Structure formats: C-alpha cells, structure tokens
Amino acid sequence: MRLPKMTAWLWLEVAVLELLLALWPLFALIVAGYYLRRLAFPNEAFWPGAERLNYYMLFPALLFSSLATAPLDNPALPRLALAVMLALASAWLALLLVRRLRGWPAGRFGAFAQGILRFNTYLGLAAVGSLFGQPGLTLAALMLALMVPTVNVLSVWSLTAERGVSVRSLLLPILKNPLILACLGGALVNLSGLGLPGGSDRLLSLLAAASLPLGLLCVGAALKPEQLGGEVPALVGNSLLRLLAMPSLAWAVAYGLELPAMESTVLVLFFALPTAPTAYVLTRQLGGDSQLMAGIITLQTLLAAASLPLLLMLVAG
Template sequence: MTDLLLALWPLFAMIVAGYWLRLREFPSEAFWPGAERLNYFILFPALLFSSLAQAPLSNPALPRLGLAVLLGLGIVWLALLVLRRLRGWPAGRFGAFTQGILRFNTYLGLAAVGSLFGQEGLTLAAIMLALMVPTVNVLSVWSLTAERGVSARSLLLPIIKNPLILACLGGALFNLTGIGLPGGTDRLLSLLAAASLPLGLLCVGAALKPEQLGGEIPALGWNTALRLLAMPLLAWSVAWALALPAMESAVLVLFFALPTAPTAYVLTRQLGGDSQLMAGIITLQTLLAAGSLVAIMGLLA
C-alpha cells in the first residue's frame, strides 16, 4: 500500500497545483485553453504513437483485453438505456450522466499506469484507448442528441478527426511495418511524450469547478459511486470471466476506476446538455478519485 501511495500521490499533487495556479491566474487565464490544445493535438498523440509503434503486439492476451473493454462498456451502456427509460431523463441530463459513467480521464489514467506498471502498462493502455476513445465518444454524442436525432456523419466525423485515435492507428500501422523509429525519431517522440502527462494533469486541475458541487447532491453522489466503485468492480468481474493475466486485469480495472474526463464539460456545452451538472460530476469524481483509486488498486494487489 505504501508503494501505491508513493506512486499515485504526486499525480494528484499536480492536479491540485493546476487548480491553485488557475486561481492565482498564473501564467494567465488564457494560458490553459492553449495548453490543453497543445497537449491534445501534439504532445499526447506523440505519447500514444511512440507507445504503439514500439509495442510487442504479439501478446496472446490482447484480443481478450479488447473483448473485455467492449464487453464492459456494452453492459454499462445497456444499463444506462434501461435507467433512462425508467426515469424519463431528457437528453441533456442523460448525456451528462452517461459521460459521468462512461468517459474517463485519459491524462490521469496514463500517468497512473506509467507510475505503477511502466512502459509495458503504457503499451496496454494505448491499445485500450484505441478501442475506448471512439466507442465512448460515439455513445456520448448520441446520448446528448438522442431526442433531436443525429446523423451518421456527425457521429463519425469527430472520431475520424480525433488526434488520439489517429495517433493510435498510426502507431499500430508503423509497428506492423517493422522499421522501428529510426534517425532519432524515438528520442524526439519521447521528449514530446515526457511533457504530455505533467501538463495534462495541471490542465485537469485548472478545469475543476468546486462552485458547481451544490444543488445536485443526490445525482452527483450516485453517478460518482457508479463511476468510481461499480465500474472497477464490473471490470474486475469481466477480467476474471475472461481469465486475463494479472497485468492486463490491473490496467483494465484502473481505467474503469478513473474519474470522468474534463473534456466532457466542453462537449456537453456544445451539444446543449446540462453543463452545470456535468461540471459538478467532473469535479466531485476527480476529488474523490484520490482516495478511491488508492483503495481499489490496493485491494486488487
């Protein structure tokens, strides 16, 4: 447990630092959107591309890991559809609840995997992201627009243009060529990747909105409990049923135990969802994940 705390507490310290810096308006309020874009379009894709370009893709457990990811997401999606029918949620509210349960904080996830499992864990996480990011994005957009309908183009175009998905596909294809990363490109990508996770964690902290925690306490509570407690339990059950090896099981559980993504707030606002509820869900889950992640990974160990 001590090793787990030593691996995880610096990640949450970076998140707190990002929140503190934004409160102090340092470097400036305009810095954070630009930093987020730099990370999303350049630094983070460099990390994913380099991880997959050099990954040993012959691991016989990878197909089962992919099946576990899709099976877990599918079970939760069906449960959410049943809940929506029973409770009669409008699309704006249903979309916020869906993202609170299905989406995950990629920056925190990769930083935690890297701290706990090293390069081998990052490779598995990159493979999972290649499946989870498009699936979760499609379900999130659909849930926010279910009442007014959505075309296949509006669902698929953001997926095709997503830099994280393109980086995963590019890295995998490059891996299959067998030429490696020649001429110092591996060093260039590693330098870009090294900047990604610290900057990402600072941006996560800067996006927190504690003022949005009031007024929706029951909704925030059950959504957070499902995301931080029920989701990792489901992931463990699926991993056990598919007889995944220990490393693959641990990475799967960790990603299902992450708080939701701060970018869910932006998508909710763009598509006319309940952005105030979404901001509260993001903030509460991120704050409580500091304890829940340590507890869940400790029990898993």
C-alpha cells in the first residue's frame, strides 16, 4: 500500500516544481520592474512610453499572430465560449446584487467590479506559454477574443451607470481598444485564408517575443504599495474574491461542462489572474475611485505570487 502513496506524493512534488519553475521567472520580472522604476532606471519617462508601445504595438502583434494561425474550427471554441460567458454572467449578476444591497456609487462600484472581472493579460499569456507552449497560447487567444470585449463593456458600464450611458459612449472604448482590434484582425485574416505571407509571420513573432517580458516589467513598475494603507477590509475582500472565488467559479463551470484538462486549466488560470493595471487608467478617465483601484491592483498582484501556484497545483491534481 505504500508504493502508490509514495508515487502520488512524488508526482505531486514534480507537478509543484514544474509550476514554480514556470511561474517564478514571471514574478521575477514584475519585481525587477518595480525596483527599476524606483531606482529611476532608465528614467521616469521610459515607463509610460514602454506601456504605450506594448499596449498599441507589441501585444496586439502577439494576439493578431496567434488568432491568424489558430484553428478557428477548433471544437474547443464553442465549449470555451459557453464556459467564459457562464462564469462572467454569474459574477456580474452577483456584483449587481451586492451593489444594490450596499448602495455603492458608480465610482466605487466600478473599481470593485474591475477588481473582480478584469485580468492581467500579460501575466496570463506568459503563464500559459510557460505551462503549455503554443497549443496553450492558441486556446488563450481564443479566450481573449471572447473575454476582452465583454469585460471592457462591463467595466465601462459599471463606472458610468449613475450618469447613464449611451450606446456610443459604451462601444467607442471597445472599438478603439487595440487588443480587440488585433483579435478581430487576426480572426479575419484566418477566415480569409490569406495566412501570413512574405515573412510577415516572422515580423509578428519578433514583435510578439518582446511583448510579454516588457509587459511584466511594466506591471511591476506600476505597483503602488503606498496605496495599501487605506480601506484594508475592502482591498482584502476584493482580492480574495478575485484570486480565490473567481477561479473556484471557473472550476465549477469547467467541471459542469466536462472541459478537457488543458482547457479547464487555462480557464481557471485566467479567472485567477490579478486585475489589469490598465483598470487604473480607465477608472481615472471615467471619474471612478482611482485610489481604491490602485490599491486593488497592487495587492492582487502581490498576493497572486502565492495564489496562482497553489490554485494551478490543485487544478492539475
């Protein structure tokens, strides 16, 4: 009876080691970005420019190339679409109920909603690539094509609900989002059958290769630990909901739909990611509680260093 038990423990140790080996370089880049900015290296003007370069050029190149070559007839797509929409709809309905009970104004509700619904895409794709390689990145790109527009619509609505929102003001940020445009363009190229001729695939792969490490450095540079001093219960509660409750919801949906192992893991991973640093920019632009949003982003990113390996280990088990 001892041999199976020892074998199971050995497998668990190997799985944990593989997860740590895949994830620790990602968080090392985040920490490096934090200290580089605090040391003013290369200079303060570098980081906003790096964020814009990544957001408008490098990261869209990664999404475009992934979807342009993805098998859009993949049988995983309908399953993933159903799983993503079920999980997001459940979370959104719960948020609306809590808002009604607590009476949150739109500025505060928008920060809480983004803390629970949005996700750090850079960290997610880097983790999926480390764990599953190109097949995982293809699944992740399909998921992003579904999640990015949906989450952006809900984020804008949550921040503007009290003022009323027109269709134009709701859709304009979506239509101008470079990530959404890249997903749409990649899907259209894929469906057209044109492919990526004339070395364009190599150009896109070079741009994409620079995206994830630069994105993780920028995530670290955007951390603001000084924002963690106020509203501790709100920050902790929001972080626990995002990092523990949301992946639990995703796991329940994946289990109910009987998703295959890799699809389940990718789904849970994206629902376990800390919220997106760009949520701070949107919150500030739309008059939300930007200080609360900055605190949520920072605390979730710090806690994710512990929660992500634990959750992935449980899902893999």
